Amino acid sequence: MQTIELQDYHILIGDFWNAFNSFLKERGYSKIVVIVDTNTSKLCLPILRQKSQYKDFEVIQIHEGEQHKTIETCQKIWQEMMKKGMERRSLTINLGGGVIGDMGGFCASTFKRGMDFIQMPTTLLSQVDASIGGKLGIDFHHIKNSIGVFKNPQAVFISSEFLNTLPKREIRSGFAEIIKHSLIADAENWEYLKTIKSLEKVEWANLLKPSLLIKQRIVEEDPFENGIRKALNFGHTIGHAIESIALQSDYPLLHGEAIAIGMICEGWLSHKILNFPLKKVEEIIHFFARFYDAFQLEEKDYSSYIELMKKDKKNENQTINFSLINPIGNAIINQTANQVLIRESLTFYNNSFGKYFNKK
Amino acid sequence: MQTIELQDYHILIGDFWNAFNSFLKERGYSKIVVIVDTNTSKLCLPILRQKSQYKDFEVIQIHEGEQHKTIETCQKIWQEMMKKGMERRSLTINLGGGVIGDMGGFCASTFKRGMDFIQMPTTLLSQVDASIGGKLGIDFHHIKNSIGVFKNPQAVFISSEFLNTLPKREIRSGFAEIIKHSLIADAENWEYLKTIKSLEKVEWANLLKPSLLIKQRIVEEDPFENGIRKALNFGHTIGHAIESIALQSDYPLLHGEAIAIGMICEGWLSHKILNFPLKKVEEIIHFFARFYDAFQLEEKDYSSYIELMKKDKKNENQTINFSLINPIGNAIINQTANQVLIRESLTFYNNSFGKYFNKK
Numbered sequence: 001m002q003t004i005e006l007q008d009y010h011i012l013i014g015d016f017w018n019a020f021n022s023f024l025k026e027r028g029y030s031k032i033v034v035i036v037d038t039n040t041s042k043l044c045l046p047i048l049r050q051k052s053q054y055k056d057f058e059v060i061q062i063h064e065g066e067q068h069k070t071i072e073t074c075q076k077i078w079q080e081m082m083k084k085g086m087e088r089r090s091l092t093i094n095l096g097g098g099v100i101g102d103m104g105g106f107c108a109s110t111f112k113r114g115m116d117f118i119q120m121p122t123t124l125l126s127q128v129d130a131s132i133g134g135k136l137g138i139d140f141h142h143i144k145n146s147i148g149v150f151k152n153p154q155a156v157f158i159s160s161e162f163l164n165t166l167p168k169r170e171i172r173s174g175f176a177e178i179i180k181h182s183l184i185a186d187a188e189n190w191e192y193l194k195t196i197k198s199l200e201k202v203e204w205a206n207l208l209k210p211s212l213l214i215k216q217r218i219v220e221e222d223p224f225e226n227g228i229r230k231a232l233n234f235g236h237t238i239g240h241a242i243e244s245i246a247l248q249s250d251y252p253l254l255h256g257e258a259i260a261i262g263m264i265c266e267g268w269l270s271h272k273i274l275n276f277p278l279k280k281v282e283e284i285i286h287f288f289a290r291f292y293d294a295f296q297l298e299e300k301d302y303s304s305y306i307e308l309m310k311k312d313k314k315n316e317n318q319t320i321n322f323s324l325i326n327p328i329g330n331a332i333i334n335q336t337a338n339q340v341l342i343r344e345s346l347t348f349y350n351n352s353f354g355k356y357f358n359k360k
Numbered sequence: 361m362q363t364i365e366l367q368d369y370h371i372l373i374g375d376f377w378n379a380f381n382s383f384l385k386e387r388g389y390s391k392i393v394v395i396v397d398t399n400t401s402k403l404c405l406p407i408l409r410q411k412s413q414y415k416d417f418e419v420i421q422i423h424e425g426e427q428h429k430t431i432e433t434c435q436k437i438w439q440e441m442m443k444k445g446m447e448r449r450s451l452t453i454n455l456g457g458g459v460i461g462d463m464g465g466f467c468a469s470t471f472k473r474g475m476d477f478i479q480m481p482t483t484l485l486s487q488v489d490a491s492i493g494g495k496l497g498i499d500f501h502h503i504k505n506s507i508g509v510f511k512n513p514q515a516v517f518i519s520s521e522f523l524n525t526l527p528k529r530e531i532r533s534g535f536a537e538i539i540k541h542s543l544i545a546d547a548e549n550w551e552y553l554k555t556i557k558s559l560e561k562v563e564w565a566n567l568l569k570p571s572l573l574i575k576q577r578i579v580e581e582d583p584f585e586n587g588i589r590k591a592l593n594f595g596h597t598i599g600h601a602i603e604s605i606a607l608q609s610d611y612p613l614l615h616g617e618a619i620a621i622g623m624i625c626e627g628w629l630s631h632k633i634l635n636f637p638l639k640k641v642e643e644i645i646h647f648f649a650r651f652y653d654a655f656q657l658e659e660k661d662y663s664s665y666i667e668l669m670k671k672d673k674k675n676e677n678q679t680i681n682f683s684l685i686n687p688i689g690n691a692i693i694n695q696t697a698n699q700v701l702i703r704e705s706l707t708f709y710n711n712s713f714g715k716y717f718n719k720k
Binding site: 030047071075078079082085087088089109110111112113114135136139141143145146147148149150225310311313314315316317318339 | 438673
């Protein structure tokens with residue numbers, strides 16, 4: 001088991017079950033509820049039930065999928081918490097991907113003005129992305145994470161046992177965030193990542209720790225996202241918008257798949273605005289093409305993308321805020337681009353994609 | 361103007377308008393929205409518009425009354441915030457009573473994971489009760505303040521100008537919390553309060569500061585209500601339940617009116633459990649009888665009261681938690697009473713009420 005010690009909680013990676021059992025024993029919570037979705041209820045809850053010495057969990061189950069990360073689902077969760085007699089000295093365990101972690105954490109943090117919660121992320125994306133930073137929340141009127149709070153869990157427990165239950169698309173979705181951490185803060189690790197030819201043989205626990213340490217460094221420097229933490233937003237201004245629109249289409253993209261597209265567009269913006277070498281943008285595209293499927297953006301959606309970008313949390317004074325890179329391993333925050341340039345970046349992605357991506 | 365300096369914000373009492381204007385100028389918020397209800401829109405917003413140098417406020421108006429302190433109203437507020445292009449560097453001004461302060465603060469604290477807000481409480485109750493402590497939230501499934509967060513405002517601005525707009529019942533509702541502060545923490549001030557014969561001649565600004573200082577001392581010692589802060593709950597375990605049921609009846613009680621009843625019941629519990637002298641309970645009843653109208657509790661509601669008390673946030677291990685007093689000026693937290701005793705306390709109130717209260 002590996003441990004990352006953050007300022008006010010620990011992340012335990014690997015075979016954490018002894019530590020988990022000691023944690024529960026030590027804390028003596030009055031009641032414990034596990035929040036799961038229809039997937040993790042089947043695939044992960046049995047593992048938790050088998051490995052945990054504490055057996056008396058209450059369970060709240062919600063529907064699987066980003067489209068349920070809403071205030072309506074929160075109301076269902078709060079109501080269940082109420083029915084089950086949860087109180088301030090109770091504990092919530094969020095067993096699932098990003099939706100469960102973000103929404104379960106938000107519900108726990110607001111129920112009776114806050115009870116403890118722990119994160120047990122079961123997807124690669126949530127293991128790398130949601131373990132650090134305390135960002136909790138839900139989507140509102142189709143704007144991602146537009147309602148929420150910053151609050152840290154009591155602990156995060158990461159097991160690659162849960163990853164075995166995941167489809168291939170879920171793995172590459174998480175991989176996008178690992179790539180992002182290297183692009184914004186670790187050029188050396190980018191060189192290492194480039195040696196990966198297939199995602200099937202990767203030992204994820206070994207890639208996770210360095211990636212989480214990058215995020216730790218950035219978040220501890222700027223917990224409330226007033227400055228450098230915005231670096232983590234690389235690929236996300238455009239990627240979030242693409243994800244939101246795709247979510248309502250016949251081919252909903254996973255978060256990391258959309259962010260991969262966003263990083264190509266914003267890599268190109270880095271080229272146009274900061275003189276990031278075009279050759280390096282192409283290197284990034286070439287790398288993504290090994291793992292990600294083709295996805296054509298529709299020109300008719302461009303205006304909707306831009307409307308959504310205008311509503312991004314990180315904007316200031318009504319301009320669209322970007323975190324760009326130059327060179328690889330170095331992020332430059334608080335950049336902006338006008339609509340013409342943003343449209344060009346989307347078209348650049350569409351054109352370059354034709355050159356490099358395989359239809360799979 | 362009087363100032364109370366708290367750890368991370370100031371309370372300005374009196375003619376604060378110069379300070380208010382400097383505050384806005386210094387902060388340079390990207391956008392400012394004022395949240396009002398149907399009452400404060402008419403009676404208080406014109407005062408704000410006249411006295412503020414900044415004129416470019418956006419306004420969000422909601423219906424007046426505790427019955428609108430719900431997640432549905434929050435959704436309306438969040439939606440308006442979104443429409444108006446509010447962002448993290450925007451400011452919310454909550455201009456109204458406790459409902460506006462609690463709910464507006466909750467919406468501001470959760471919109472885009474948190475923007476700044478200031479409180480401009482316009483009722484005596486919210487001036488004394490909501491200015492310190494960072495408690496924000498809404499009612500959920502008729503359980504008061506069951507969803508919320510702890511978060512401090514950037515500043516609180518208190519003017520007695522707003523009190524002139526209030527009906528008499530609103531004044532005595534706020535007075536109950538001032539009385540409570542003396543009963544739990546300041547015996548000397550209780551002796552002073554007893555000299556008050558009529559609420560019409562009171563200079564509220566002079567009573568507010570000592571009352572707020574008591575609350576400051578208690579809250580700073582225990583910001584997240586793990587211990588001594590529960591003292592502020594005196595009268596509230598029973599009072600909240602009575603308030604909730606009355607809210608759905610033909611005679612909805614104001615918060616302080618219900619808490620006054622709660623303090624009589626819990627004063628009697630203090631006598632039964634802690635040997636608080638019965639003579640002192642009667643002294644409290646006698647004092648309340650000067651200002652508060654008769655309100656008969658119905659025996660058929662007793663079970664509903666107790667069901668509601670079981671859901672109180674401050675409970676632990678499924679027992680009903682009380683903060684009691686003995687002697688006056690000293691609170692004793694984490695007490696519990698069984699249902700028989702609670703019922704007896706309600707009946708004691710009903711009987712003593714017949715002896716002392718005037719039907720007005």
